[in-house]
Amino acid sequence: MPVQVQFSEADFEALKAVEGRIAVLLPPEGAIPALARRLDRQMRGALKRAMTREAWQKLKPGEALDLAFPAGLAAEAVQLVKLPKRASVTEARKAGAAIGRALGPEGVTVLAAGQAKVVEVAFGLTLRGYRFDRYQSERKTPGPVTIMADKPDAATGAFLPLAAVADAVAFTRDLVSEPANVLTTTEFADRLAQMKDIGLSVEILDEPALEKLGMRALLAVGQGSESPARVVVMQWQGGEKDSAPLALIGKGVVFDTGGISIKPAQGMEEMTMDMGGAGVVAGVMRALALRKARANVVGVVGLVENMPDGRAQRPGDIVRSMKGDTIEVINTDAEGRLVLADILWYAQERFKPAGMIDLATLTGAMVVALGHDNAGVFANDEKLCNALLKAAAREGEGAWRMPLGESYDKLIKSNLADMKNTGGRWAGAITAAQFLKRFVKDETPWCHIDIAGVTLPPAETDLAPKGASGWGVMTLNRLVAEMMES
Numbered sequence: 001m002p003v004q005v006q007f008s009e010a011d012f013e014a015l016k017a018v019e020g021r022i023a024v025l026l027p028p029e030g031a032i033p034a035l036a037r038r039l040d041r042q043m044r045g046a047l048k049r050a051m052t053r054e055a056w057q058k059l060k061p062g063e064a065l066d067l068a069f070p071a072g073l074a075a076e077a078v079q080l081v082k083l084p085k086r087a088s089v090t091e092a093r094k095a096g097a098a099i100g101r102a103l104g105p106e107g108v109t110v111l112a113a114g115q116a117k118v119v120e121v122a123f124g125l126t127l128r129g130y131r132f133d134r135y136q137s138e139r140k141t142p143g144p145v146t147i148m149a150d151k152p153d154a155a156t157g158a159f160l161p162l163a164a165v166a167d168a169v170a171f172t173r174d175l176v177s178e179p180a181n182v183l184t185t186t187e188f189a190d191r192l193a194q195m196k197d198i199g200l201s202v203e204i205l206d207e208p209a210l211e212k213l214g215m216r217a218l219l220a221v222g223q224g225s226e227s228p229a230r231v232v233v234m235q236w237q238g239g240e241k242d243s244a245p246l247a248l249i250g251k252g253v254v255f256d257t258g259g260i261s262i263k264p265a266q267g268m269e270e271m272t273m274d275m276g277g278a279g280v281v282a283g284v285m286r287a288l289a290l291r292k293a294r295a296n297v298v299g300v301v302g303l304v305e306n307m308p309d310g311r312a313q314r315p316g317d318i319v320r321s322m323k324g325d326t327i328e329v330i331n332t333d334a335e336g337r338l339v340l341a342d343i344l345w346y347a348q349e350r351f352k353p354a355g356m357i358d359l360a361t362l363t364g365a366m367v368v369a370l371g372h373d374n375a376g377v378f379a380n381d382e383k384l385c386n387a388l389l390k391a392a393a394r395e396g397e398g399a400w401r402m403p404l405g406e407s408y409d410k411l412i413k414s415n416l417a418d419m420k421n422t423g424g425r426w427a428g429a430i431t432a433a434q435f436l437k438r439f440v441k442d443e444t445p446w447c448h449i450d451i452a453g454v455t456l457p458p459a460e461t462d463l464a465p466k467g468a469s470g471w472g473v474m475t476l477n478r479l480v481a482e483m484m485e486s
């Protein structure tokens, strides 16, 4: 459950009675809003006194400090949050995040009078207030959030589309955080099917259907697992009836042991996140449905588990993709591209999309290149790529363009088949992208986003606690809004 936010009128008596936390948005210096002045008097001047101290003065916009057990109030703490009157969107989200970071089961009442960007504050609060505590006996689930704002009704309306995105980001983070014994391929498909309730059309293709379509590359990856392969197709039809959709394609490897080319034990538990691309696609579809986007978008995810087994594929196997091209499997750990090859092709054959974007935790090489702060973006189309990079910048999600180029093709040339599935040590993220490009038609504008480094960062970020980030949901939601709805 994402954090629930309510906007209300400023009410001083209610504020005095709050037993949880209070947060007050305050300008760096100068006059403070009338209600904050009353609060200060009630606290015997402690609020203004704090604002004269270095601890306050050296805070950057969006940062905060705590006054514990304030005199004159029932609250357990008053958090002073620095936010200029004319804050940027980023600053407002960061201020909200500071409140969300401190949020506990006791809840919080936010005094946001005089602040124009109050819905962005609420958005940051909701994103950073997210907790994945399903498996902790002592749960830390955040309590209720009330934001006292100048125009609560207007704020409630303006927050709706942002609340939809925050809900979708939480949905993606939940999927990424779930362990692989819970989030099997079939459980994943079931959770996506539940989105029929919010107006998405959802189809689940089972193994016989995938065989019939000829998706041998995808099926080969899953054939060593007890958990059967699934492809899930989600459609949102909010645009003109016959206009070609944007296609979003996601790698959904629910667990990646490496298969017969097995990974080392160290860190293998993180491979529960190898379905992150599919998680983002599902989250974007959720956001579009919840905010009733005026656009046609289709999401296709390939769900498989990569396990070593008597029936698993071997190094040296040659598989035929749905497109018809044959692939020599040099390393069974380069499985993501085999999954994507078939669903990229399927999406183009079935939907003739106006544009196509795939997301995948595809290569360790991408993490080596860009670390955890930027996803790598590969594209065959300048317009789509620039729109994507711009949307990412606006949402504060790091993204950096990487090159494609025919000269890399020699690295994936096979002696026995049309191509092989690994290109060796050098340029590993690029040879993977170059492999995918073989399954993209020249006429399809396409971006590939390698999210291996950004899906599960090693530390908390501005808008997420440590754990799954949901990277990409905000960016792609904005891309749809800016490219297709305006």
Ligand code: BES
Residues within 6 Å of the ligand: 256, 258, 274, 331, 333, 334, 335, 336, 361, 362, 363, 364, 365, 367, 421, 422, 423, 424, 428, 452, 453
């Ligand atoms: N899922 C991994 C990539 C990955 C690594 C994601 C680290 C997140 C963090 C992918 O399936 C994989 O194993 N790739 C191999 C490819 C190699 C065998 C060509 C890799 O990057 O080592």
Ligand code: MN
Residues within 6 Å of the ligand: 256, 258, 332, 333, 334, 335, 336
């Ligand atoms: Mn792998």
Ligand code: ZN
Residues within 6 Å of the ligand: 253, 256, 274, 333, 335, 336, 361, 362
């Ligand atoms: Zn993988």
